[in-house]
Amino acid sequence: MRALILAAGIGQRLADAANNLPKCLLEFAGKSxxxxxxxxxxxxxxxxxxxxxxxxxxxxTKAIKASGISNHVQIVNNPEYHKGSHISLLNGLSHMATEGDFILMDADVLYDHRMIDRLLNTAYMNCFLLDKHFIPGEEPVKLCVADNRIVEFRKQVSPDLEYDLQGESVGFFRFTSETAKRLIKACNDYLDQGEQQTPYEECIRDLLLETPQEFGYEDVSDLGWVEIDFPEDITRAEQEILPKIEQIN
Structure with a gap:
């Protein structure tokens, strides 16, 4: 099993709360x-x-080397980080080994480590993580499920869409090597069309809607997590999520 972590973004919405740090270098209880x-x-x-x-x-790069785990890490620099995250996904996939399943992760998430266990032990070849307990709005990337099959993966969901269950995507996924190849093609297709600002989720969505039978999800509504996008997310991480995580650890 391999892991691909996307950590290229600026995090403009955090403003001064992050002291201009990359979001993944924010520390909670002294650990980034x-x-x-x-x-x-x-x-x-x-x-x-x-x-x-x-x-x-x-x-x-300096932080990765200081971690003591850098011998297991390949660093890929995306100089076009100010553009769409599909470019980061493409760069990462293009530099990874081609064989074997992998876990794709957003870097700006504080989470219960058992989410990784769910992905490692899932029965699905390609797997999303879904949290039913989320605050509706424009920001969450939503997963919609009908008859136990994912029918939508997007922030904006059509009001005409029929589904039985809706949850928020955690931003962690498990994919096969074949899906990796399809994702590379999807990213390149957007770039060939001149699309420079596409979120990487759109590339995943294209594959999902094309072959929904190849994707599934694990319900992680019982596990704590928060994506750090806004100053209030830092507060929630410190006051709500971190105590739960430390209790588990």
Whole structure:
């Protein structure tokens, strides 16, 4: 099993709350999100890790080397980090080994480590993580399920869409090597069409809607997590999620 972590973004919506740090270098209880990722992946025996950097590439590289786990990490710099995240996904996939399943992860998430266990032990070839307990709005990337099959994966959901269950995507996925090849093609297709600002989720969505039978999800509504996008997310991470995680650990 391999892991691909997307850590190239600027995090403009955090403003001064992050002191201009890459979001994955934000610390909670004295430990950065990045270091938490690396330690959790090592705990689960995932020794091949690719991290896509961009904003403050040198700072992130220094932090990775200081982690003590850098011998397992391949760093891929995306100088076009100010564009769509599909470019980061493409860069990361293009530098990874081609064989074997992999876990794709957003870097700006504080989470219960058992989410990785769910992905490692899922019965689905390609797997999303779904949390039913989310605050509706424009920001969450939503997963919609009908008859136990995912029918939508997007922030904006058509009001005409019929579904039985809706949840928020955690931003962690498990995919096969064949799906990786399809994702590379999807990313390149957007670029060939002149699409420079596409979120990587759109590439995944295209594959999902094309072959929905090849995708499934694990319900992680019982596990704590938060994506750090806004200053209030930092507060929630410190006051709500971190205590739950530390209790588990």
């Amino acid at each position: 999100l990045l270091l938490r990722h690396l330690e959790i992946l090592r705990y689960y025996g995932i020794a091949s890790i690719t991290i896509v950097t961009g904003y403050e590439h040198e700072m992130l």
